[in-house]
Structures are given as structure tokens and as C-alpha cells.
Amino acid sequence: MKKHKFLKTIPMKLYLILAVFIIFYFFFNDFGLVDIQKTAVILAVGIDKTDNGYSVTTEIAVPKGSDRKMGGTSSLEIVGEGKNVSACISDIFSKTSWVPKFVFCDLIVIGERAAKEDVFSYLNYFIRNKYMPESCNLAVCEGTAQEIISSQSAIDDTSSLAIGKLFSDASVKSGMVMPNTLKDFTIGYFGPSKSSYLPYLRSTPQKGSHTHGGSGGSNSSSGGSGGNQVEEQAYSAEETALFSEGRMVGLLPHELTFAFSLLKGNVHAGNFNAKEDDADATLTILEDEGGVELDMKKQKVTLSLDLHARLCCKSVTSEVEEIASEEASDEALESAEKLLRADIEKLWNTCKEADCDLFNLRRSLYRSSHKKYEEWKDDLIDSLEVEIKTNVNR
Amino acid sequence: MKRISSRQLYFFLACIAPVGKLLFLPTQLANSARNDLLFPMLASYLVQAGAIFCVLLLAKRKMNLYELLENTFGGIAAKILISIFALFLFYATLVPLLEQRLFVQNVFYDTLPSLIVFAPYYIFAAYVISKPLSSHGRVWDILAPLSVFGFLGILVLSVGSADFGALLPIGAGGIRGFLRGTMSATNWFFDASIALTLLGKFDYGKGMAWKGALFYLAGGVGVLTFLATFYGIFQETALHQLFAFSQTSQYFSGVTVLGRIDYLFIFALALVMAFYCILPAQAGVDCLLQAYGKPRYLPTVFSVLVTGTLFIISLTLDYRFSEVLEVISGTMFWIFPIFTVMLPILCLLLRRKRREKA
Numbered sequence: 247m248k249k250h251k252f253l254k255t256i257p258m259k260l261y262l263i264l265a266v267f268i269i270f271y272f273f274f275n276d277f278g279l280v281d282i283q284k285t286a287v288i289l290a291v292g293i294d295k296t297d298n299g300y301s302v303t304t305e306i307a308v309p310k311g312s313d314r315k316m317g318g319t320s321s322l323e324i325v326g327e328g329k330n331v332s333a334c335i336s337d338i339f340s341k342t343s344w345v346p347k348f349v350f351c352d353l354i355v356i357g358e359r360a361a362k363e364d365v366f367s368y369l370n371y372f373i374r375n376k377y378m379p380e381s382c383n384l385a386v387c388e389g390t391a392q393e394i395i396s397s398q399s400a401i402d403d404t405s406s407l408a409i410g411k412l413f414s415d416a417s418v419k420s421g422m423v424m425p426n427t428l429k430d431f432t433i434g435y436f437g438p439s440k441s442s443y444l445p446y447l448r449s450t451p452q453k454g455s456h457t458h459g460g461s462g463g464s465n466s467s468s469g470g471s472g473g474n475q476v477e478e479q480a481y482s483a484e485e486t487a488l489f490s491e492g493r494m495v496g497l498l499p500h501e502l503t504f505a506f507s508l509l510k511g512n513v514h515a516g517n518f519n520a521k522e523d524d525a526d527a528t529l530t531i532l533e534d535e536g537g538v539e540l541d542m543k544k545q546k547v548t549l550s551l552d553l554h555a556r557l558c559c560k561s562v563t564s565e566v567e568e569i570a571s572e573e574a575s576d577e578a579l580e581s582a583e584k585l586l587r588a589d590i591e592k593l594w595n596t597c598k599e600a601d602c603d604l605f606n607l608r609r610s611l612y613r614s615s616h617k618k619y620e621e622w623k624d625d626l627i628d629s630l631e632v633e634i635k636t637n638v639n640r
Numbered sequence: 641m642k643r644i645s646s647r648q649l650y651f652f653l654a655c656i657a658p659v660g661k662l663l664f665l666p667t668q669l670a671n672s673a674r675n676d677l678l679f680p681m682l683a684s685y686l687v688q689a690g691a692i693f694c695v696l697l698l699a700k701r702k703m704n705l706y707e708l709l710e711n712t713f714g715g716i717a718a719k720i721l722i723s724i725f726a727l728f729l730f731y732a733t734l735v736p737l738l739e740q741r742l743f744v745q746n747v748f749y750d751t752l753p754s755l756i757v758f759a760p761y762y763i764f765a766a767y768v769i770s771k772p773l774s775s776h777g778r779v780w781d782i783l784a785p786l787s788v789f790g791f792l793g794i795l796v797l798s799v800g801s802a803d804f805g806a807l808l809p810i811g812a813g814g815i816r817g818f819l820r821g822t823m824s825a826t827n828w829f830f831d832a833s834i835a836l837t838l839l840g841k842f843d844y845g846k847g848m849a850w851k852g853a854l855f856y857l858a859g860g861v862g863v864l865t866f867l868a869t870f871y872g873i874f875q876e877t878a879l880h881q882l883f884a885f886s887q888t889s890q891y892f893s894g895v896t897v898l899g900r901i902d903y904l905f906i907f908a909l910a911l912v913m914a915f916y917c918i919l920p921a922q923a924g925v926d927c928l929l930q931a932y933g934k935p936r937y938l939p940t941v942f943s944v945l946v947t948g949t950l951f952i953i954s955l956t957l958d959y960r961f962s963e964v965l966e967v968i969s970g971t972m973f974w975i976f977p978i979f980t981v982m983l984p985i986l987c988l989l990l991r992r993k994r995r996e997k998a
Contacts, residue, residue, distance in 0.1 A: 256937070258940060260944055261766065261940060261944055264763070264766070264944065264948070265763050269760065269763075347750070349750045373877070373880070374880075376746060376882070377750065379890075380877075381890060381891060381896075415893075429874070429877065429891075432876075432877050433874075433875045433876050433877055436876035436877065437875065437876050612809065613805055613806075613808035613809055614808070614809070615809065616809045616811070616812050
């Protein structure tokens, strides 16, 4: 009887022992918490091509201490070098003993020289990194990425946060910037078009700005700390770099970036200048409806670039009574239409010369007919007949 | 004994069963069939709905699976057959359990946590498995609204970021892509087997067979919509996006301002999944109990043994999930159709009348 009772309680005893063991073991783990002193929280990455391989500049967030007067994020730039990105990251680890953590990385900047080769030879590292957010912004810059990441911003302690402001929703709606993310750039690269675009960053020294003596928020490991004079910079991304098969093949100036934004239908309340009575008139886009269509029904494949925009006039020298009226004059509208048409034409020619399928025409062809895609994909862009339709009204 | 009501059964088929197909399966299908990933999924759903129809027809006979087998083959053969079926169900638990563990470790932690972080789940699993399968009816009552809430929330946040044109042109993956996709999806479709173990735990109502199949297909429509959204968002990069349902909603414009509010819905689905992924193991234990009687201590013994084995296997295969998946959904893919499609159909041929006991 006693033996039977003992046997009956064995499973419950075993279960309790197992539960106690697992709970005991569980409380001996670190719960995945990150020790900020031992981890490099990377905010931005800059990639440059060097003679021996690559150089990766990481902007690492550092705790700012308990001084409540100092707001924002402080950062530190560490440069790693190696034959590939992985080796560069290892180099950073060996220099700092900090484990790089990409989960908060929101910007990858590619240097001018690195953009001339297939960028996926190094972006692959980030795509394969499961902790890297694919919504991270991607940009190309003039000169080296190290320069721009390590520069002192005039508006923020951390350069990447200042650059990040360029890619805000408001900037996109102004039509001045065409940001792109790692995910969308990758889709463009691996898709049938094999083309994409990235904003092109430039930095300009601010006139009359302060020079920092190295004691500010940002300091670079390569430049040494303390004592060096750093000029404050302002950043712009009004130009757009064109990519084909992962290589930078062209650059759209700011007016063509604006035309591209209009065709994408992104612009709301963006401004541009037209002529009225031989004087500049600033027009504001109230409504923008852009469209790119590939028509394969006609004998020759036709591309139509359509733009319907509703404009209002914002600033033209006028009588004080006319200030309340925002109606654009016929002359201003006509001038705007001519200007936008010319810009769209220039945009198409730039893309054609660079062999960049910016409007994803090959993708449209692929989606409409796999058979026709195989037949036409190689000379589609050269053989297209282009129709530009602009409809600008008030 | 508690009975499962028809409502609870439909909740399982329409709301709980689809959740298990939202983690690795979309990626797996994108890998095999590219933009044609909807077709292997649709085919798998149609076949499985047919199998569920057959299983629910069997419910008319008012016998559980063991009784059905015993009635035709006798006690010893029935015990052997049901033990094999139970082994299959334990085997079917492996992928859902491993994917659930990887999901928790990768999505809820910023860096790869230690193995033991997931260990308490096995205590929960052992407890759930030791409970009678029929008690799940009440659980499904609670989980079904949670599943709908999580699923709709994720879908609403995701659908705006999707370019559904990416699913074109239809048929680009070819028949080979379709077959590969269908083959690689088999190990996620074991719902008809679960329904087999539920026989005898619910009463057959009028039209239950076709209603059950329709509810299952309704869940399938939800999964297909999610799959289209998933591919529309990630397009060519879909084949390396693991943990699909935790990925799609992060591109919602509000997320950049408000933070990952979508985690609310992800947690809701994760909770449903916590019950779903051990359901085959629980069904397997129930099969053994049907065959070997129900002494009070037996469910606990089976539950501890099964959970302990799964725990050890999961520790051993920690970094080998892709190899496990390759074997289960590649080399050994044929095992699943045998138990989840052929078995329910063959069960319809079993003896209808109860054999008179001597």
C-alpha cells in the first residue's frame, strides 16, 4: 500500500524537481540585458573604399553623464579597417573591446569611391545581419563617409542625427530629398530593374560657426582627442545618386530630384521658381499626381511620364491688396509647365545615358509579361518612345 | 469528461490553426516559389481542408481514434498503430517548437540571449500537455479573439506598405517552384491529424463536416492575405525575412513616431502560438492515453517524458534549425502527407459497426 502511494507521487516529485531546476537555472542568466559600458550602440555607419580594402566608420552613442543641462545624444567615432566590412567591424572590436550592436543603426553612408563599385559587395554584411534594421536610411556622400560621419554638425551633437533630419517626412513632402532605405534599395538591386537611387550628401562649413576644441559631444578616435579645431557643418541631400547594378552611375541635380519627386507623387507644399513678367515667382505645389506608365499595346513600347499639379503663387512682388490672393497667373503657370516639362525630359535623358532604370520600367514589363520581359529587357530603355504629359493648373 | 463544443472546434480551425503558418512558412515558400508563393499555400490548404472534412465525417461514428482502429484491427494492432501515430505527432511538434524558441530569442531580445531564457516554456508545456486534450476547448474560446485581434492588427499596420504588384507575373516560378513550395510546406499542415485525435471529444452536428472545412478555409484566406502582404512588402528580399508576422508591420508610418506599437499585436499572436506549437505533443499524449488507459499518474509521466525529450532535442539542435528544417521539410517531407492526408481518408474505410465484445 505504502509502495503504491510512493509510486503514485513519483511523477509529481519529478515534475517539481524539473521545475525547480529550470527556474534556478533561469535566474542565472542575464535576461538579454545589454551592458551599455561593454556594448557599442552604433547610430550610423560610414563605408569607404581604401587601397587595401575598406574602412568602416561607426558613430557610437555614449552615455552623456548626469549633467541635465546637456541634452541630446553624445557620440564617438571609431574607424576600423580591413579587407571587408566584417574585418573592419572586428578591427573596431579589437580597438575598443566593445561589441558592435546594430539594432539602433539608422544610417549607412557610402563614400564616393566606394559607391563606384558594386555596393552589395559590402552591404551584404548588413542585409545578412538579423539585428540590422532594414528600415535604416542609406545615402552616398561627397568625399569620404568618414569625413561626414566624423564632422561636427551645426545643429546637433551627433552628425547622424543631424543627417537623419534631412530624411524626415517633411523633407520628402517638400520634394527636395529622395531618401531610400536599405530594404527598398535591396529590392531595387535584386529586382528586374537592377536600379535604384540614393540621396547624395554634401556638407558645407557654416559661416561664422563656432569651432570646437574637441571637448564637444563628438570626437574621433582617428583624429585624437582634445585640442583639435573642428568646424561646424551643415548637411544637404538635394541631389540624388543613380545606381545601376549596384554601382553609382549618375547624379541628379536638385531640380531633377524635384522633378523625380513630382513624378513619384511625393510633393505636397513644395516650392519652386518660375517666371512671371521676367521676374521670379515662387510657386507652391498644392496637389501632385505623378505617373509613369509603360504602354505595350502600341507598335512601339511607349513610356508616358505624366504630371498633374495644382499650384498657387506664394511670393511675387505685388500690391499690398494682392497679397491675400494666392492665385497663380496664366503666365506663371505656363512658365512652370515649360520648366517642369524640360526638367522631366532632362531627367529621362540623364537616366537613359546612365543606363539606370529609375522608373522601374523593366519591373513593370516583367510584371505584365514574363515572356516579353525576356525578349526586351536588354534594350528596353534605348528603344522606348517617350511621351511627356504635363498638366499644371491652379 | 469535458466535451468540445462545435463553436470551439470552429474557433480552432479558423483562428488558432492559421497562426502556426505565419512564422517561417512564408519565408520558406518565398524561397521555393518566389512570387508564386500563394499557390503552394492554397493547394496545401485545399488538401488539408479535404482531410478535415473526412475527419469530421468520422465523428458521426461516435468513437475516438483508438476505438475506430480497435474496432477494425483489434486491440494489439490498434495499440501499435496509435503508438506510431503518437510518435508522428511528437515529431510534428519539433519544427513549431524550435521556430517558437527562435522567434522569442530573436524578436523579443536585442542580442542573442542564453538558451535558458526559453526554458520556463517547457514547464508550461509540461503542464499543458498533462491536461486532457478536451480541456483545450475553453482555451480556444479565449485564444480565438486574441488571435483575430493580433492578426487583424498586424494586417492593418502592414497592408499599406505592400506593393501587391510584386506577386506578378503569375506562374513565373513555374510548376517546379509550385511543387517545391507545396512539398516544403507539408510539415506545417498537421491540423487534420490534430482533428483525428479530437474524435470522440465532440458531438457531430448537422453539416459539421463541410462547415469545419469551410472554417478552416476561412482561416486559410487570412493566411493567404497575410502572405500576399508579406511578399508585397519584402518582394525579392522576402526569402531571407524570418519570423514573418513580426516583420511586416514595422514599416507602418506611425511606428517611426510612436515606436513599435505593433508589438502589442505580435505579443497577442505569440501567446496563441505558445499553445498551438505544443498541441501536436498534447495530441500525441492523448493518443497514448486512449490506447493505454488513463491512470491518474500516466498523463504526468507522458508529459514529463515528452517535454524532457523535446527540451533535450531543442538544446542539442540549438544552432541547427536550418538543417532540421532541411531534413523535415526536404528529405522527409513525405511523412506528413501520410499521417495528415492519407490517414484521415483511409480512416473512412474503417469498420462502421461496433464489433461486439466477447
